[in-house]
Amino acid sequence: MLKFSALAVSLLACTSDTRDLERKIDALSTRINTLEARVGAGARAQPPQRPRRPEPEPKDVFAVSIEGLPFRGPADAPITIVEGYEYACPACNVARQSVKQTFEKYGDKVRVVYKPYIVHPDVAIDSSVAVCAAHQQGKFDAMDTAVWEKAFGTRDFSAAKLSTVAAETGLDMARYTKDLPSCRQSVMQHHAELEGFGQGATPTFYINGRYVVGASPAKLHAVIDQELALAEERISAGTSKADYYATWVIGKGLKKFEPKS
Structure with missing residues (x-):
């Protein structure tokens, strides 16, 4: 609260009506209290939050293409994990350990397919290419x-x-240079496909088509356990292991993410 002694003295010099002076001081005090309340409310107000990016539902299955992409694990594994990743992403580096733990736990029941998704285009495109x-x-x-x-x-x-x-890794450098333009086009096509499935961060995993963000082994393994039980049931019913991904993920999965309004 502001002090009014100086103001009161000044007003006394200008008027002999004490009651008029008191009314003016009361009115001024009320206005200051109102302003202080407004300032306090403004200080407490939170900045508007950015709208949350729509994400797929946990049970959604997406028909993520894997043709021609590198992978680790058996080609006919009942669980196919597509990792949407880039090389400039610290979390993707951490995810390498999660993938290692997944292979240690599930062995030949899983394969991991590596599909580029670029979050840092200034530095990450060339490495994926x-x-x-x-x-x-x-x-x-x-x-x-x-x-x-x-x-x-x-x-x-x-x-x-x-x-x-590349040279230190033993690549044929003439062929390496020749393949860069087509690989750049391929990288951007893979990125666009994953973006169409709702991906907005790395790493994102698609476990038999199911969307999982982050590299937590517990989170990944919970979905793997669910999908593995389902895959084994379907394989027992007649689906061949070699055709499982093509039949149940590519054939029946969603072709695009459609956010719910």
């Missing part, structure tokens, strides 16, 4: 590991650095 070019020469595993260790590890994703890594 370089790994794609290595995959064309059958050296995905070696180049994937090398990019994590030598590019992500030093935060150097320049074309020169990636070429050096």
Whole structure:
């Protein structure tokens, strides 16, 4: 509350009507109290929150294409995990350990397919393109590991650095250079497809088509357990292991994410 002694003295000098002076002071005090209340309310007000990005429902199954993509694990595993990832993403680096734990727990019941999704286009596109070019020469595993260790590890994703890594990995550099344009197109196509399924962050996993954000092993394994029980039931009923993903995920999955209004 502001003090009014000086103001009161000034007003006394201007008027002999004490009651008029009191009315003026009361009115001024009321106005100041109102202003203080408004300022206090403004200080307590929270900034408007950004609308939450729509995400798929946990039970949604998406027909995520995997043709031509690198993978680890048996081709006929009942569980196919597609990882939407990039090489400039720290959480994707952490997810490597989660994937390792998943293989340790489930063995040949899972395969992991690696599909590019770019969150940091200024630095992450070229590394995914370089790994794609290595995959064309059958050296995905070696180049994937090398990019994590030598590019992500030093935060150097320049074309020169990636070429050096490719050469050190033993790639045919003439073919590597030749394959870069088509690989760039492929990377962006994969990105666009995953974006169409509602992906907005990395890493995001699609476990037999089911959308899971983040790299928590417990979260991943909970969905794997559900899908594995379902897959084993369907395989026992006659679906071949080799055709399981094509039949139940590609054939019956959603082709696009449609947010609910």
